[in-house]
Amino acid sequence: MSVRMCTLGVVAVLATGGAAGVEASERALLDRDGARDGAQAQVEAWAAARAEARAWHETGRLRERELEEAAQARAEADRARQAERDEWKEGRQQRAEGQYEAGQEALENAQWARAAERFRQVVDAKQTRVDAAMYWLAYAQSKLAQHADALATLSELTKTFPSSRWLGDARALEIEVRQNVGQPVRPEAQADEELKLLAIQGLQHSDPAQAVPMLQKFLQGNQSPRLKERALFVLAQSSSPDARKVITDIARGNANPDLQRKAIQYIGMTGRGENRQVLSEIYQSTTDVDVKRQILRAYMISGDRGRVLAAATGEKAPELRQEAVRQLGVMGAREELRQLYQKETAVEVKRQILQALFVGGDATRLIELANTEPNAELRRAAVRHLGTMGASRTGEALAALYQKEKDAEIKRTVVQALFVQGNAESLVAIARKETDIEMRKDLVQKLSLMKSKVATDYLMEILGK
Numbered sequence: 001m002s003v004r005m006c007t008l009g010v011v012a013v014l015a016t017g018g019a020a021g022v023e024a025s026e027r028a029l030l031d032r033d034g035a036r037d038g039a040q041a042q043v044e045a046w047a048a049a050r051a052e053a054r055a056w057h058e059t060g061r062l063r064e065r066e067l068e069e070a071a072q073a074r075a076e077a078d079r080a081r082q083a084e085r086d087e088w089k090e091g092r093q094q095r096a097e098g099q100y101e102a103g104q105e106a107l108e109n110a111q112w113a114r115a116a117e118r119f120r121q122v123v124d125a126k127q128t129r130v131d132a133a134m135y136w137l138a139y140a141q142s143k144l145a146q147h148a149d150a151l152a153t154l155s156e157l158t159k160t161f162p163s164s165r166w167l168g169d170a171r172a173l174e175i176e177v178r179q180n181v182g183q184p185v186r187p188e189a190q191a192d193e194e195l196k197l198l199a200i201q202g203l204q205h206s207d208p209a210q211a212v213p214m215l216q217k218f219l220q221g222n223q224s225p226r227l228k229e230r231a232l233f234v235l236a237q238s239s240s241p242d243a244r245k246v247i248t249d250i251a252r253g254n255a256n257p258d259l260q261r262k263a264i265q266y267i268g269m270t271g272r273g274e275n276r277q278v279l280s281e282i283y284q285s286t287t288d289v290d291v292k293r294q295i296l297r298a299y300m301i302s303g304d305r306g307r308v309l310a311a312a313t314g315e316k317a318p319e320l321r322q323e324a325v326r327q328l329g330v331m332g333a334r335e336e337l338r339q340l341y342q343k344e345t346a347v348e349v350k351r352q353i354l355q356a357l358f359v360g361g362d363a364t365r366l367i368e369l370a371n372t373e374p375n376a377e378l379r380r381a382a383v384r385h386l387g388t389m390g391a392s393r394t395g396e397a398l399a400a401l402y403q404k405e406k407d408a409e410i411k412r413t414v415v416q417a418l419f420v421q422g423n424a425e426s427l428v429a430i431a432r433k434e435t436d437i438e439m440r441k442d443l444v445q446k447l448s449l450m451k452s453k454v455a456t457d458y459l460m461e462i463l464g465k
Contacts (some may be wrong), residue, residue, distance in 0.1 A: 268298025
């Protein structure tokens with residue numbers, strides 16, 4: 001065999017085996033490419049999944065923020081609605097108090113129909129002193145000879161307020177009304193009351209042993225508010241231990257609330273040390289805010305600054321701290337008020353201290369607070385008080401405050417304060433330097449309302465430009 005033949009044989013063998021190898025190689029390449037494509041697809045799927053997860057996460061965070069913001073908005077809306085309800089309720093309570101006082105005044109003037117109308121409004125409002133208003137409504141109805149209505153009102157009082165301190169008075173009135181069923185009101189009743197007032201006054205100079213039991217019985221009977229108040233007043237003027245015991249017992253609550261308040265007031269008017277001690281004991285023992293408020297006023301009348309200050313610093317109820325602060329203002333307790341302001345944290349109480357400083361005429365401290373108080377709302381309150389204290393006392397300080405102030409709202413409050421003072425000179429001086437167009441408009445608008453030659457001259461000057 002030649003070499004050429006051997007070579008051809010090898011080539012043939014290689015050709016046969018090589019075709020299979022090539023095919024295997026091709027399959028391997030295809031498998032590799034398929035695996036690579038599968039891996040790529042898996043990578044892409046993972047990437048898509050991660051992107052989707054991130055999208056869901058971001059969406060979740062966004063939704064969470066939206067829910068949080070919505071919750072905050074709802075909370076703010078709830079607070080606003082609650083504040084509005086509280087303001088509305090407070091307004092209703094104040095109106096009810098005003099109607100009650102108007103009813104009392106009508107009783108004193110024997111205007112029975114007017115009194116009945118006012119007390120009916122207090123009852124319908126269902127806010128404050130409802131049991132007292134029901135009693136006096138029945139009293140006025142009895143004076144109008146509306147006996148059936150009076151008995152119905154007394155029955156409703158007993159049913160609605162089974163623990164009321166007015167029940168004793170109500171029972172006495174019911175007995176009287178039942179005795180008078182079918183009888184008209186005597187036209188000379190008012191004259192009788194005037195005679196009784198004179199008789200009570202006469203007892204002031206009588207033997208206490210006779211007068212005190214008589215007045216005590218009178219207070220326990222079914223008499224008009226005016227007669228009972230006069231009887232209390234006579235007892236308060238007496239130095240008799242028996243008289244003092246009667247009025248002290250009433251002040252402690254052994255009578256209806258109206259008489260209790262009057263007794264507290266009359267005890268405060270005497271100003272004696274033992275009476276101040278009685279008031280202090282009642283204050284410490286009661287939880288009735290209205291009674292405590294009346295005692296604080298009695299402290300003011302008696303000049304008991306120490307106990308008023310103690311309430312202003314130590315009383316937990318903000319409304320009572322505010323009442324104490326008011327009384328300190330009336331008493332002219334400037335130094336005490338200055339110390340209180342530094343210690344107090346409640347904005348409402350601090351606002352009341354500002355009012356008290358104004359009542360006490362402490363312009364120096366108000367000027368200081370108008371310049372340094374961090375709370376903008378309280379600064380504006382201080383500025384408003386300065387505006388009502390007169391240009392001669394505070395005008396210069398207000399003008400200086402305007403020049404250095406950055407807060408636009410406080411600057412507007414200063415302008416309003418100067419306007420209230422009629423301080424055209426300061427307003428014109430400010431207007432000449434003011435570069436803010438809106439502030440200048442406000443200044444010119446205020447000056448246009450003032451009857452002042454200085455203001456008029458400045459307005460003419462503007463028109464002439």
